[in-house]
Amino acid sequence: MQYEKAAGRTVHEVTLTAQSVDLPIPGGQMYHAMTFDGQVPGPTIRVTQGDVIEVTLNVPSTEKTGHSLDNHAGQLSAVPNFLAVMPGKSNTYAFIANYPGAFKYHCEGVNVIGMDQHVLSGMYGMVIVDPLNGYHKLLITRTATQGGHVVLNNTLVDPAAYEFTLQFNQLYLNSDGSYNQAYMFLHNTTWTVINGKPFGYDPVVTKVWKGAGGQNEAAPLILPVGQHIRYFVVNQGNMPLFFHIVGGQMDRVTQGNMVQAMGTQTWLIGGSQDAIIDVVYDQPGAYVIVNHDYAAIFSGAAAVQLAQASPAPNPSDAVPPVSSLPDTSIAQKTFVHCECTNDRAAQLGNMTGQ
Numbered sequence: 001m002q003y004e005k006a007a008g009r010t011v012h013e014v015t016l017t018a019q020s021v022d023l024p025i026p027g028g029q030m031y032h033a034m035t036f037d038g039q040v041p042g043p044t045i046r047v048t049q050g051d052v053i054e055v056t057l058n059v060p061s062t063e064k065t066g067h068s069l070d071n072h073a074g075q076l077s078a079v080p081n082f083l084a085v086m087p088g089k090s091n092t093y094a095f096i097a098n099y100p101g102a103f104k105y106h107c108e109g110v111n112v113i114g115m116d117q118h119v120l121s122g123m124y125g126m127v128i129v130d131p132l133n134g135y136h137k138l139l140i141t142r143t144a145t146q147g148g149h150v151v152l153n154n155t156l157v158d159p160a161a162y163e164f165t166l167q168f169n170q171l172y173l174n175s176d177g178s179y180n181q182a183y184m185f186l187h188n189t190t191w192t193v194i195n196g197k198p199f200g201y202d203p204v205v206t207k208v209w210k211g212a213g214g215q216n217e218a219a220p221l222i223l224p225v226g227q228h229i230r231y232f233v234v235n236q237g238n239m240p241l242f243f244h245i246v247g248g249q250m251d252r253v254t255q256g257n258m259v260q261a262m263g264t265q266t267w268l269i270g271g272s273q274d275a276i277i278d279v280v281y282d283q284p285g286a287y288v289i290v291n292h293d294y295a296a297i298f299s300g301a302a303a304v305q306l307a308q309a310s311p312a313p314n315p316s317d318a319v320p321p322v323s324s325l326p327d328t329s330i331a332q333k334t335f336v337h338c339e340c341t342n343d344r345a346a347q348l349g350n351m352t353g354q
Contacts, residue, residue: 009096010324011052014045018059018067018085018107018123021341022177024216025191026198026208031177034067034107034121039317039340039348040196041167041236042105042125045073046321047097049132054094061088066110067118071095072272073103073127084110100131101256102165102232102274116238117179120172122196122339124236126165130323131257135159138228138278140251141263157280160327161230162311164221165320168269168291168301169193169237184238191300192239192291195317196339198300204286205302215338215345220304222312225284227330231277232320233269241269242292243277245305247285252278266292281307316348 019038022030036042047053057069066084074095081093107123109115137156144153171191172183183190191198199206201220209218223229235241244266253261254276261267269275281287284307291301315337322329336349 009050009052010048011054011094012045012047014043014053014055016042016055016057016069016125018057018063019341020063023122023196023339023341024212025171025173025177029177031171031173032121032179033339034118034123035340036107036123036125038344039338040122040124040193041317042123044126044128044165044320045105046128046130046323048130048324049097049100051097051129052094053097053127054092056090056092057085058090059085059087063087065114067123068108068110069105070108071103071105071127073097073099073101073105073129082108084108097127097129099256100129102234102276103127103129104234104236104272104274106236116181116184119236120170120184120238121179124167124169126167126232126234126320128165128232128320128323130325130328134325135161135230135328138252138280139262140280142282157228158327159228160330161228161278162224162330162332163230163232163320163322164314164318165195165232165234166289166303166318167195167234167236168241169196170239171198187239189239189295189299192237192296193300193339194289194303199302200337200339201303201305201315201318202288204304214342215336215340215348217337219315219335219337220306221318222314223281223287223305223307224311225281225307225309227280229279229281231279232274233277234274235269235271238271239291239296240271240293242296243267243269243275244290244292245279246288246290248279248281248287250277250279254278284308316352
């Protein structure tokens with residue numbers, strides 16, 4: 001990639017390691033997960049439009065099957081780049097991130113065979129590509145009264161935002177925690193997950209993780225009221241995502257670098273599709289992010305948010321790396337929270353000084 005460096009592009013060298021592990025689900029059970037780096041979703045990668053991503057997939061000799069890596073953030077031939085990497089081997093490829101957005105990466109199984117099991121068992125993640133010229137200011141439209149009449153009250157909000165990542169998926173499981181392909185074909189979901197966990201941000205209503213401790217303790221998202229909030233959303237799964245904020249409205253919905261809607265209630269995000277959603281919460285209180293499919297809500301797709309006067313630490317798996325661009329990311333304090341192994345939780349704690 002020396003020619004890319006000479007051309008002035010920033011090169012991001014990323015290494016992901018395939019790891020099959022057992023991870024917890026509600027009810028004190030475990031399921032057989034396939035992961036990148038021992039966590040579901042895999043690590044979030046963040047770059048700027050025009051950067052080069054050089055990614056290496058390692059498959060340890062202890063893995064019982066091969067894996068692969070398909071990256072939606074780039075334009076490159078699937079063959080040979082996305083071919084299977086067998087146990088004890090590795091593969092490296094590189095691409096230019098030409099378009100902004102929030103993109104999916106995922107395992108393709110062994111040359112597509114078993115792709116459904118690998119992805120739906122946890123081998124997926126997100127690449128955020130920030131627009132080269134930065135994010136636009138957010139237009140907030142409200143109403144006011146003036147001289148006894150109702151008038152529009154428009155405000156431009158600075159692009160800098162408190163940012164969150166939300167990745168939706170499904171689990172299709174047998175009673176022993178193994179993958180059930182027949183359930184997948186029937187769309188018979190066992191659990192719906194946000195960032196790998198069903199109800200992982202819901203300590204209030206369902207309390208399925210309440211008292212679990214460590215990285216599994218249920219925790220809401222904490223938002224500063226009146227501030228710019230930016231969500232990077234990817235539908236990693238098999239079912240449509242009807243993204244909705246109970247008690248809220250979306251001030252702006254962007255896909256790629258095009259604004260698609262302003263002031264909308266629900267946004268449809270198809271499988272392997274994304275959206276960047278900007279919101280300002282005017283009032284303190286509770287606002288719940290859901291997939292507004294009732295089966296999805298009651299099987300795990302609900303995340304409680306609390307809007308309050310001042311910021312507070314947030315779950316680490318919902319907060320992306322800060323952007324390298326100015327006037328983009330407002331840094332947040334986090335605590336370790338993840339669908340991950342204890343070893344990975346310890347690594348994340350060391351990385352963040354926790």
